[in-house]
Amino acid sequence: MEENFNTVAPSNFIRDIINEDLKTDKYNGRVHTRFPPEPNGYLHIGHAKSICLNFGIARDYNGLCNLRFDDTNPSKEEVEYVDSIEEDVRWLGFDWEDRKYYASDYFDQLYEFAIQLIREGKAYVDSSTAGETKDMRGTPTESGTESPNRNRSIEENLRLFHGMKNGEFEDGAHILRAKIDMSSPNMIMRDPVMYRIKRATHHRTGDKWCIYPMYDYAHPISDWIEGITHSICTLEFEIHRPLYDWFLSELHLENRPQQIEFARLNLSYTVMSKRKLLELVEKGQVSGWDDPRLPTISGLRRRGYTPESIRSFSEKIGVAKRDGTIDVALLEHTIREDLNKRAPRVMAVLRPLKVTITNYPEGQTEDLDAINNPEDPSMGKRVIPFSREIYIEQDDFREIPPKKFYRLYPGNEVRLRYAYIIKCNEVIKNESGDITELYCTYDPETKSGTGSARSVKGTIHWVSARHAIKAEARLYDRLFETEDPSGDKEKDFKDLINPKSLEVIDNCLIEPHLANVKPGEKFQFERQGYFCVDPLSTKSKIVFNRTVPLRDSWAKIEKKQ
Numbered sequence: 001m002e003e004n005f006n007t008v009a010p011s012n013f014i015r016d017i018i019n020e021d022l023k024t025d026k027y028n029g030r031v032h033t034r035f036p037p038e039p040n041g042y043l044h045i046g047h048a049k050s051i052c053l054n055f056g057i058a059r060d061y062n063g064l065c066n067l068r069f070d071d072t073n074p075s076k077e078e079v080e081y082v083d084s085i086e087e088d089v090r091w092l093g094f095d096w097e098d099r100k101y102y103a104s105d106y107f108d109q110l111y112e113f114a115i116q117l118i119r120e121g122k123a124y125v126d127s128s129t130a131g132e133t134k135d136m137r138g139t140p141t142e143s144g145t146e147s148p149n150r151n152r153s154i155e156e157n158l159r160l161f162h163g164m165k166n167g168e169f170e171d172g173a174h175i176l177r178a179k180i181d182m183s184s185p186n187m188i189m190r191d192p193v194m195y196r197i198k199r200a201t202h203h204r205t206g207d208k209w210c211i212y213p214m215y216d217y218a219h220p221i222s223d224w225i226e227g228i229t230h231s232i233c234t235l236e237f238e239i240h241r242p243l244y245d246w247f248l249s250e251l252h253l254e255n256r257p258q259q260i261e262f263a264r265l266n267l268s269y270t271v272m273s274k275r276k277l278l279e280l281v282e283k284g285q286v287s288g289w290d291d292p293r294l295p296t297i298s299g300l301r302r303r304g305y306t307p308e309s310i311r312s313f314s315e316k317i318g319v320a321k322r323d324g325t326i327d328v329a330l331l332e333h334t335i336r337e338d339l340n341k342r343a344p345r346v347m348a349v350l351r352p353l354k355v356t357i358t359n360y361p362e363g364q365t366e367d368l369d370a371i372n373n374p375e376d377p378s379m380g381k382r383v384i385p386f387s388r389e390i391y392i393e394q395d396d397f398r399e400i401p402p403k404k405f406y407r408l409y410p411g412n413e414v415r416l417r418y419a420y421i422i423k424c425n426e427v428i429k430n431e432s433g434d435i436t437e438l439y440c441t442y443d444p445e446t447k448s449g450t451g452s453a454r455s456v457k458g459t460i461h462w463v464s465a466r467h468a469i470k471a472e473a474r475l476y477d478r479l480f481e482t483e484d485p486s487g488d489k490e491k492d493f494k495d496l497i498n499p500k501s502l503e504v505i506d507n508c509l510i511e512p513h514l515a516n517v518k519p520g521e522k523f524q525f526e527r528q529g530y531f532c533v534d535p536l537s538t539k540s541k542i543v544f545n546r547t548v549p550l551r552d553s554w555a556k557i558e559k560k561q
């Protein structure tokens with residue numbers, strides 16, 4: 001693997017199983033996992049957990065991890081999704097090398113195995129209608145009813161199954177079912193469907209097939225073909241495990257992979273199901289799959305998340321056997337932790353208020369030293385220009401200050417970061433009474449870094465009016481107002497969208513040395529938050545996405561725990 005990961009994931013119940021298997025030499029010392037996305041949407045942070053888990057295990061055990069597209073359902077799958085999935089897995093820092101597979105690669109083999117099961121009396125063609133099949137399934141407390149087609153002869157089953165494959169029947173006319181047990185307390189085991197007829201063009205096999213295998217049948221066999229040892233999936237598949245094992249054992253396959261389930265990731269204030277994400281995208285509630293408010297990997301990337309922060313988040317949340325919801329504040333905390341170490345600090349004024357320093361010489365510019373990152377001296381210093389007219393944040397001035405307001409108000413002094421102490425003498429207003437400008441004076445004896453003895457309580461950021469550059473800042477907040485937008489039975493999740501999830505400020509002012517920023521570059525805007533240059537940002541229109549504000553609500557939560 002190219003990247004150097006300096007953390008080794010802590011142990012968990014999956015690693016315990018693998019350790020045991022290595023001890024007993026169950027797979028001749030091999031550890032082989034896979035990440036099996038269905039290409040019907042973009043990957044989200046929940047998938048990232050699964051990717052980190054599967055590729056992380058392969059990395060730590062000197063094993064292998066395959067990328068396998070689970071493309072058994074032709075109508076929903078698209079090439080765009082395949083491409084985005086590859087890009088996202090790579091971006092997260094993982095490499096499947098030459099092991100990129102598709103479940104559709106195995107359609108021939110799956111078909112042969114189905115014939116074998118029919119020949120051994122373990123599968124049959126059912127011609128009941130969908131409604132009849134449903135009625136015969138029974139309920140969790142009542143056993144199901146056997147289909148009248150259940151005891152068809154092997155010859156008839158073979159003939160019908162060939163006919164299904166050869167397009168002799170309408171969609172839905174027949175299905176192939178495994179012959180297991182209609183009275184099993186586990187409803188999954190009540191003669192599950194293996195194949196259905198579906199005339200749809202497949203993104204890889206085109207129109208070659210008009211029958212397609214079901215996930216429950218295709219998955220264990222795909223795992224076996226690829227030599228997977230540990231097939232890790234989410235908890236909802238726990239009740240499918242007997243079926244996973246049934247196919248492998250009834251086909252007399254050796255070196256069988258084993259399925260292990262873990263709890264899927266749920267995050268507060270967001271939705272994670274691909275169906276819901278697709279709905280948001282298609283209804284135009286967000287700008288696309290990479291909208292920075294979405295929990296998709298591409299959205300998080302555009303928002304300014306780093307692969308390191310997402311990997312570290314995955315490790316922090318660990319793997320559990322019981323479902324739960326993780327506070328999104330932990331994700332936000334993780335990106336702050338990462339960017340705090342490496343994002344250069346800059347000054348940017350989001351809502352500018354003009355200040356004229358009346359005793360500073362007109363036309364004069366002074367170069368001041370500014371530190372790029374107090375957390376990392378190796379990031380050095382830069383020079384920022386200071387002049388008679390500057391902009392400060394509107395919020396940093398109050399005509400009538402509340403208690404403990406240590407910023408600027410009439411008669412009060414404040415320090416300008418890396419510059420001087422200034423004092424507000426006069427407030428200028430327009431005809432409607434809005435404040436348009438402040439007249440201040442500076443104390444030339446108080447230049448930062450000169451060991452000036454005088455200090456004041458507040459320090460604020462600023463930019464020089466003549467030198468500053470205009471930029472757009474997009475301030476993102478959580479997409480949903482409620483903690484569990486999927487949990488509200490009364491309301492559609494789309495009605496719970498936070499109307500303030502995006503605020504666009506198009507006249508924000510930034511330090512001049514940011515004129516040549518590149519898409520993806522990350523900064524801390526001092527006192528405000530972390531910002532990332534949008535992929536569509538240009539030199540003539542610089543756009544910053546706010547990743548997170550500085551205030552960390554997780555620190556508070558952690559203290560309470």
Ligand code: ATP
Binds near residue numbers: 232265273
């Ligand atoms: P969704 O419910 O969002 O449609 P899915 O499970 O259908 O997701 P797949 O493409 O089939 O999506 O998932 C690929 C892999 O990612 C599977 O192994 C699945 O278990 C895992 N995965 C999906 N969602 C999560 C999640 N929220 N947390 C952890 N793993 C997940």
Ligand code: MG
Binds near residue numbers: 038
């Ligand atoms: Mg799935």
